[in-house]
Amino acid sequence: MATSTSTLKRTRRNLPAAERREALIDCAQSLFFSKGYEATTIADIIARAEVSKGGFYHHFSAKEDLLEAVVARMTAAIIEQSRDVLANPGLDALERLNRFLHRTSDWKVDNARRLASVSRALLAQENTLLFQRILAAVTQTIQPLLLGIVKEGVEEGVFDVADPNLAAEVLVSLSHARREVIHDAIVMAEAGDVASGVRRIETRMKAETATIERLLGVASGSLVLVPKGAVRKMLAALAAAR
């Protein structure tokens, strides 16, 4: 007679673990973004990924584990591309700092659209947890890097800083606080008002530049937080694609 296996899903496909994992992370990320981590159910995720409960728990030990995987994947790119900052031995600390900052903003220009949607999702009320995790992960990579640059700058006599640790801390926290401004500008650009968005960001950047120059004790004008025209380019891309 018919066993309990009679109505088995015929769509079952064994995937290599890495692929399944990736697929699950995809679904989870998209759901986390739209509903938030807490409000997203394992049932939601496995429904979208077309995997059973057991299948899910074969790849992840807990919901928390999945969260970590999402954060890890999101931060991997940033962490990876930051790692080779130390690879320019010929440059002094100030130049290195500028390069480092530019690479970040170059990425933002290239990935404007993705940045916009991620930014929207993460600043939402229900996503504090996810956002916090990402900030923590990024900080953990970026801060030591910046600390290294600052320390080197002090040794070279390029920077004048009492406590490199504190300086690195401030640099990181400034970059985090910046996101809010960037998000505002994105909203403006997506509404078609690129000019306002550009103004918003550049005002902020100007103030930040002055602040950091003072903080590091370098001459006014020697620091370039973001390349000329980069802001406009990024926001224009958004306005064009709306």
Add this chain to the structure above:
Amino acid sequence: MATSTSTLKRTRRNLPAAERREALIDCAQSLFFSKGYEATTIADIIARAEVSKGGFYHHFSAKEDLLEAVVARMTAAIIEQSRDVLANPGLDALERLNRFLHRTSDWKVDNARRLASVSRALLAQENTLLFQRILAAVTQTIQPLLLGIVKEGVEEGVFDVADPNLAAEVLVSLSHARREVIHDAIVMAEAGDVASGVRRIETRMKAETATIERLLGVASGSLVLVPKGAVRKMLAALAAAR
């Protein structure tokens, strides 16, 4: 025959709503501190408070509501005592800033023991959420206050700052980052090593003072983040009480 009320709790006492609420918040806070918000169950709370499920939900609409109440009560004191900073009209901005900072550190000296236990609890891994909520609440009060002072200072010509908003932001984030250092020092003091703790905090404070002086464009030495001897007094109180 015996109705369903036969085994009613004889210890039931109707309290005024405010008192019950307070009692529940007490229990919740203590449990949140020791186990974290997520790990604390409504069942835990009502068991300790000796109140039924229904009784609890008569006073709070949800667990989240209780969290808000805990945060509100914890931040109420800080918010309250900060409010009258604007009440010294005769002083210039620099003086006002110093007063404001001193009041904060005075409070820390007076409440060293409580500060120690709260600090321990909030920096624990499982309490990120609670900590974040408190930071947000405090920031929301403190930052506008500092912004006011900075703006006034700029008008008076006492401060030289491009963007008062940014300056206020940095001031707040510095004060938040400070907690970690303070916590380290508390641990040292409680282990009996007051000297190391004092050194740790004062090194940090010195660097912060220099940073803020640069940030605000005031002369070196004009800012006094923390009154002389305050750090030692606070940590000594902890060492004595261990």
Add this chain to the structure above:
DNA sequence: CTATAAACCGACCGACGGTCGGTCTGCAAT
């Protein structure tokens, strides 16, 4: 063809946040 490991299934479980119909208490008006 068979053995073995890994991918996958889905019924089931216990815990937890939250609800609901009702009871009990204190107090004010009669």
Add this chain to the structure above:
DNA sequence: ATTGCAGACCGACCGTCGGTCGGTTTATAG
């Protein structure tokens, strides 16, 4: 004193959700 009422309080019950487990299916190596 009695009654009526509001609101403090009770606890059985519910739906949901994260997580488990015994077992089945698929892929692969020998």
